[in-house]
Amino acid sequence: MSLPELLAAFSLATDLGLGQPMEHLLRSWLIASRLGEHVGLSRQQQESLFYIAMLSWVGCVADAPEVAALFGDDVAFRADGYSVDLAGRSAVRFFAGHAGSGAPPSRRIVATASMIATGGRNVVRGMQSHCMTVSTMAQQLELAEPVGAGLQQFFTRWDGRGVPHGLGGNDIALPVRLFHLADVVEVHHRLGGVDGAVEVAGSRSGKQFDPAVVDAFCAIARDVLPDIETPIELSELVKDDPALRRVLTESELDGALESVADFTDLRSLYRAGHSRGVAELAAAAATALRLPTDRVREIRRAGMLHDIGLHGLPATVLDKPGRLTANEWERVRLSAYCTERVLARPPALARIGAVAALAHERMDGSGYHRGLSGSAIPIAGRILAAACVFRAATEERAHRRGRSSKDAIALVRAEVRAGRLDADAADAVLSAAGGGGKRRAGPAGLTPREIEVLQLIAHGSSAVDVASKLGIAKKTVGTHIERIYTKTGASSRSTATLFALRNGLLDPLDL
Numbered sequence: 001m002s003l004p005e006l007l008a009a010f011s012l013a014t015d016l017g018l019g020q021p022m023e024h025l026l027r028s029w030l031i032a033s034r035l036g037e038h039v040g041l042s043r044q045q046q047e048s049l050f051y052i053a054m055l056s057w058v059g060c061v062a063d064a065p066e067v068a069a070l071f072g073d074d075v076a077f078r079a080d081g082y083s084v085d086l087a088g089r090s091a092v093r094f095f096a097g098h099a100g101s102g103a104p105p106s107r108r109i110v111a112t113a114s115m116i117a118t119g120g121r122n123v124v125r126g127m128q129s130h131c132m133t134v135s136t137m138a139q140q141l142e143l144a145e146p147v148g149a150g151l152q153q154f155f156t157r158w159d160g161r162g163v164p165h166g167l168g169g170n171d172i173a174l175p176v177r178l179f180h181l182a183d184v185v186e187v188h189h190r191l192g193g194v195d196g197a198v199e200v201a202g203s204r205s206g207k208q209f210d211p212a213v214v215d216a217f218c219a220i221a222r223d224v225l226p227d228i229e230t231p232i233e234l235s236e237l238v239k240d241d242p243a244l245r246r247v248l249t250e251s252e253l254d255g256a257l258e259s260v261a262d263f264t265d266l267r268s269l270y271r272a273g274h275s276r277g278v279a280e281l282a283a284a285a286a287t288a289l290r291l292p293t294d295r296v297r298e299i300r301r302a303g304m305l306h307d308i309g310l311h312g313l314p315a316t317v318l319d320k321p322g323r324l325t326a327n328e329w330e331r332v333r334l335s336a337y338c339t340e341r342v343l344a345r346p347p348a349l350a351r352i353g354a355v356a357a358l359a360h361e362r363m364d365g366s367g368y369h370r371g372l373s374g375s376a377i378p379i380a381g382r383i384l385a386a387a388c389v390f391r392a393a394t395e396e397r398a399h400r401r402g403r404s405s406k407d408a409i410a411l412v413r414a415e416v417r418a419g420r421l422d423a424d425a426a427d428a429v430l431s432a433a434g435g436g437g438k439r440r441a442g443p444a445g446l447t448p449r450e451i452e453v454l455q456l457i458a459h460g461s462s463a464v465d466v467a468s469k470l471g472i473a474k475k476t477v478g479t480h481i482e483r484i485y486t487k488t489g490a491s492s493r494s495t496a497t498l499f500a501l502r503n504g505l506l507d508p509l510d511l
Helices: 003-017 024-039 043-055 064-071 074-081 088-098 105-117 121-140 145-151 174-203 211-224 234-238 250-265 274-288 293-305 308-312 326-342 347-356 379-394 405-417 423-432 448-458 463-470 474-488 493-502
Strands: none
Touching: 003 024, 003 043, 003 074, 003 234, 003 250, 003 308, 003 326, 003 347, 024 043, 024 174, 024 211, 043 121, 043 145, 043 174, 064 074, 074 088, 121 145, 121 250, 145 174, 174 211, 250 274, 250 293, 250 308, 274 293, 274 379, 274 423, 293 347, 293 379, 308 326, 326 347, 347 379, 379 405, 379 423, 405 423, 448 463, 448 474, 448 493, 463 474, 474 493
16 A cells, blocks of 8 residues: 555545545646646656645645635535635635625625625635645655645745735745646636636636746647546556655554544544544454454554545534434435545555445444445444444534433443344444443354354365364364354355354455
8 A cells, every 4th residue: 555545545535525526636636747747847846746736635624614614515615716716806706705605694794794804814814724734744644845845835826915925936836836727727627628727727827827837738738638537547657656656554554544534533623533533442342352453453444534435525514503404414424425435446445445434334224325234234344333323422513412421332222222233343342432341142152262263164264274273173173163053053154154144243345
């Protein structure tokens, strides 16, 4: 797993928060990179350009609640921003026109008047916070200094009217100037073809964009604009670039996923630490259930990423204090689908994504996004669901206070009785949370050792293989198999495997 692959996946979630189709930022990077080759961008600058393109908009997650407070639906607000040159009178009209969006007319009038009277100080403050937040992520990922410096220039403009005010012209790093152009022309190319991309570049030349960069782009626009219908295969694009093949160790990957999780939780005022908490609780429960070490690690990583699809959910919905409308609830359900889609590439993340997307499924089929039930939900998904319910119950939300640990335990147990959570997974989670989960035998009274044997033979291991893997005698394995068949009513490996699947002892993703 390489860092560029991980950040490319994260950029797909960021695209959702910008109100753009997935791969917007990847296409923007490709445009900027191709243009960079034309204007003589060095190899080191090309490396910086990639990370700047993947991370520049990540800060919009951190200020989503503040943007929503000022302008309503933050996703729609950012999507609309691509159509306007945000400086001077056009910026005043844009911000004033969106102030208080979705609020009653009286509040909109007050919000608009305040925006005009303060000269948009809150907007400027938000831009500054955005840049500082995302440069912090660059430091956490141990990226080169030019990346962090470039990210702090994201809201600058060639004419010096951006943030920080007065910084413009050639003082803006060239990779940043290239991305400024590419980020906008990608949208206009998708909506208006090559002519639309060239037109918006020319109209903002000398204002938002470097005139020399604009001239270079307009001269070769058809060559640098990617095919809209062709998916971008990042691994193919960077395979010959050593600078973009930074392979992560297991510990580095965990650290990077923690950073992504922390930024995901920033979309809400109430969710700080939620993803980390779910991940650690689920991993502890998986360990208590004696799942293999690699499966425990996978569940922990899925816990870190289980809500990455929330990037496409407006903060006005995520932090709504009242009851959600049917349309808003459908957008919440869709977030689980987005989690799976965002993590579908590369292959190293696809399996984690498949598990992460199960966090909101329920045993009775009432969950989302697939509405799976019973044996169709693997044990990893059952654990993740129970951990998510418990952790969320203890956290404050816009519409309720956080519950005490005692009340959260009672809630989880009520969900088990109602048939929505798996009893064994819930008990393991509650035990890991210090809630004294009940000790129980496995399904049909199977012991932990018998479950281990059943899992191995279901995956095709012979008695000799089982004996070797578990460090026990072949005769002992035979005894375990006889007891398994007796307890489960199975008469063969295949019927025992079906029993294991129905009772969540096997992960369908492994079969």
